[in-house]
Amino acid sequence: MSGENFQAHEIRDKIIIQYKYTMGSQSKFFIELKNNKKLLGTKCTKCGKTWMPPRINCSECYEPADWIEMKQTGTIEVSTIVWYTTSAFIKAIPYGVAYVKLDGADTALLQGIFSENLVPSKVKKGSFVKAVFLKEREGKMTDFFFVPEDEYETWINKPEYEGGV
Amino acid sequence: MPNKVAIIGVGITPFRARYLDKTYFELAYDATKLALDDSNKNGAQISHKDLQSTVYGIYNELFERQFMPDIFTNSYLGMNDKPGTRIATGGATGGYTVRMAYAEVASGLTDLCLCIGLEKCNDCYDEQTGTTTPEVLNAIAYSADMTYEYPMGMMAASSYVSMVNAHYEEFGNPTEEQMAFVSVKNHGNAMLNPKAQSPMKITVEDVIYSRIICYPFKMLDCCLYSEASAALILASEQKVKELGIEKPIWITGVGAANTDCFIGNRESIGRLYSNIEAAKVAYKMAGLDYNNIKNQIDVAELHDAFSGQEVISYEELGFVPFGEGGPWIENSFEKSGEGPWLDGELPCCPSGGLIGCGHAVGATGIMSTGEAALQIREEAGKHQVRIEKGRAISHSIGGPGAAYAAIIVMANEEGLKKP
Numbered sequence: 269m270s271g272e273n274f275q276a277h278e279i280r281d282k283i284i285i286q287y288k289y290t291m292g293s294q295s296k297f298f299i300e301l302k303n304n305k306k307l308l309g310t311k312c313t314k315c316g317k318t319w320m321p322p323r324i325n326c327s328e329c330y331e332p333a334d335w336i337e338m339k340q341t342g343t344i345e346v347s348t349i350v351w352y353t354t355s356a357f358i359k360a361i362p363y364g365v366a367y368v369k370l371d372g373a374d375t376a377l378l379q380g381i382f383s384e385n386l387v388p389s390k391v392k393k394g395s396f397v398k399a400v401f402l403k404e405r406e407g408k409m410t411d412f413f414f415v416p417e418d419e420y421e422t423w424i425n426k427p428e429y430e431g432g433v
Numbered sequence: 434m435p436n437k438v439a440i441i442g443v444g445i446t447p448f449r450a451r452y453l454d455k456t457y458f459e460l461a462y463d464a465t466k467l468a469l470d471d472s473n474k475n476g477a478q479i480s481h482k483d484l485q486s487t488v489y490g491i492y493n494e495l496f497e498r499q500f501m502p503d504i505f506t507n508s509y510l511g512m513n514d515k516p517g518t519r520i521a522t523g524g525a526t527g528g529y530t531v532r533m534a535y536a537e538v539a540s541g542l543t544d545l546c547l548c549i550g551l552e553k554c555n556d557c558y559d560e561q562t563g564t565t566t567p568e569v570l571n572a573i574a575y576s577a578d579m580t581y582e583y584p585m586g587m588m589a590a591s592s593y594v595s596m597v598n599a600h601y602e603e604f605g606n607p608t609e610e611q612m613a614f615v616s617v618k619n620h621g622n623a624m625l626n627p628k629a630q631s632p633m634k635i636t637v638e639d640v641i642y643s644r645i646i647c648y649p650f651k652m653l654d655c656c657l658y659s660e661a662s663a664a665l666i667l668a669s670e671q672k673v674k675e676l677g678i679e680k681p682i683w684i685t686g687v688g689a690a691n692t693d694c695f696i697g698n699r700e701s702i703g704r705l706y707s708n709i710e711a712a713k714v715a716y717k718m719a720g721l722d723y724n725n726i727k728n729q730i731d732v733a734e735l736h737d738a739f740s741g742q743e744v745i746s747y748e749e750l751g752f753v754p755f756g757e758g759g760p761w762i763e764n765s766f767e768k769s770g771e772g773p774w775l776d777g778e779l780p781c782c783p784s785g786g787l788i789g790c791g792h793a794v795g796a797t798g799i800m801s802t803g804e805a806a807l808q809i810r811e812e813a814g815k816h817q818v819r820i821e822k823g824r825a826i827s828h829s830i831g832g833p834g835a836a837y838a839a840i841i842v843m844a845n846e847e848g849l850k851k852p
Contacts, residue, residue: 276453280558281498291580321581321695346599346702348591350647354574355559355567357586365585367595367697376697378582388648393602409584 293324296335302407305432307399309338309373320373340399340432342370342414347381347391364391368414380413382423390416400429435539439673439681440843442472442666443803448630448659448791450555451565457497457553457662458509464549464662464796465510472666477676481510484666485543487517490530490550492794492831495572497553506551516543523576524738524831525689526550527663527798528839531827532687534667535841544672550799551662569658577833578695590655590739591647592834595696597741598649599703606759607744609649613640614763615740616653619782621772623789625815630659630791634772640740654740659791663799665806682806683849685824686842688715696834707838708749708830715826716751719842723751727779730824730842732808734801737786742835746828750840752779773816780818783808798829802841809845823848 291298300306310319310333312326319326319333326333347366350357357363364381381391382400397414400423405411412432415423424431444467446460455463465481472479487510489503499505503519522529527550534548559568570588577587601607607615614637623629640653673681690710693699699706713723721729733750737743747758765777775783784790784804787797805825807813823845830838 274454278453283495283498320697345697346595346602348594348598348647350586350588350591351645352647352652353567353586353591354571354588355561356571356574357588358559358562358567360586363586365587365591367702369697375695376702378585378587378697380585393599409581 294322297322298407301411302405305401307338307340307370308335309370310334311336318372318374320370320375320377338373339371341417342368342373342397344381344391344393344395344397345369345376346393349386349388349391362386366391366414368397382413382415384419384422399432400424401432403428403430436541437670438535438538438684439668439670439678440665440684440802440806441475441477441668441673441676441678441681442468443806444468444471444664445628445800445803446661446663447628448661448793448800450630450657450659450791452553452660457502457551458506460553460660460662461506461549461551462509464551464664465547468547468664468666476679479545479676481512483545484512484515484547485545486515486537487512487547487549488530488534488537489517489519490526490795490799491519492521492523492526492552493554493572495575496557496569498556512547522831522837522839524736524792524794524835525798525829525837525839526795526831527801528827528829528841529689529837530795530799531665531802531841532689532839534665535684535687538667538669544669546667547664548667548799549662549664550796552793552795553660554658554794555660566658582833590650592696593739593742594647594650595702596705596745596835597739599701600745603701603703604756606756607741608759609641610637611744611759611763612654612740613637615737615743616640616788618772618774619737619786619788620653622774622783622816623785625773626785626790627814629785629789631657631789632785650739650741656738656787656792659793661791661793661796661800663796663803665799665803680810680845682809682843682845684841685844685849686715686717686719686721687839688712688718689839690714691832692836692838694833694836705745705749705830705835705838707836708746711838711840712750715840715842719844721824721842726751727753729822730779730826731820731822732780732783732805732818732825734784734805734825734827735781735786736798736801736828736830737782737788738792740788742830743781743786747781750826750828775816775818783813783816783818794831798827798839801829802827802843806843809843809848822851
């Protein structure tokens, strides 16, 4: 069939679906993030496990979990610096991402790591980081990011960002 | 007791960067025809009309630009008015599809089942760079948690690298050199596999100095996304006898597990608990020993989407104790600089694996299972390894943080008898 005379016909297309989706019972996390720069986790009423990202039911105990305010400091559990990526993020390279365990949390949260000196040694396991917030927040995960502890003052003094509570 | 189930036919299309002359369902047709031909060379006399049901492994609707692509494939394969079910478990789609097709036959629901995986990713096209890959990666990135993780620029490589980096922090390996050697090995083995997309004779230095993707993965540490289809025909013991199959490959163990897709929820980030659980279940079902598995099988087709992940898999699948994967592969060959790497203590990815063959997601785990089956039929071709025990495994992982895992254990007639 597909011999020398074969000619392919290609059609340009895209799929776009619009959403206005509810975060359900996790809504409080995003509302507090947007309005009050708070990072809320949850704590199981039975086993005491702290969930971050939050879930209002403990997946281990099948018991409810209560909202708690988390500290805005944490430690990098594992990280990488991305140099080649998806079409949606390719203009942002290089960027750092890390799983950060907030102080007092039992789980680690994926977040962007911003640094004036984005090199592996600066964002390695065990590095202390602090949350920095956008001044213009929308109630989304991109409303905040983490920076190395020693760069915190630099970042919160930039016009578009501010420190937490 | 479940019915015994055998792989009686294997059909794998070439893995290619792009088929301009075939759609996804046309690729599936080719693989099905190849699998029927192989079954008939193996003693049967069957056509697609004899197949009683189909299990489809198709990962990503955005690749195929079609939701429920299985039903359109079903039409093109002439499988109307028979049951067909689709499995979609990320990179582990192939392995899980084999598991479900096994279950169809083992349960007695069907005697002759088509187990087929397919994927055609490179119809995705990124207009801003004028290339396919960033849009392919974007179509995959929608498999990350869309609220918490996708907005961070999460993608397949940065997800998998988390486990590798955490493993390195804990054990000091795999080093960049050890990962690079896996790449050299798998690209090199692919030189002997005519169906592979990325056959390359390269050195450790070539890998280390290739373009950085996400620290410390370089381009040659990563598999390329591919287009292909792979099919297996599975038959019950009764059907094997009835058809007079000469070399049935018996599926003796299937194991699968899903670990937490939120990497940050895991007790240790440097381990894929799904691999460990899936392996233990599959080996136990096959009567094999997790702690001695290396000496009980002839070959392993592993899921080397990223070189470092293959190294960690050696440990999770029980080949070596935790922390010893890097040194083991480094010292596994007498002359590690010269390929092909079809010997050593346990040959891994003689086909070239994903790094050498390419990753046609839904087809990949079925290709790996088919390759392992052909190895113990001693019909693998130029990349044939030495078969002594008559047993092999295939391994599939995938999903966010490689949460899904599936392992298939198989044996030839000799392998069923040997301890």
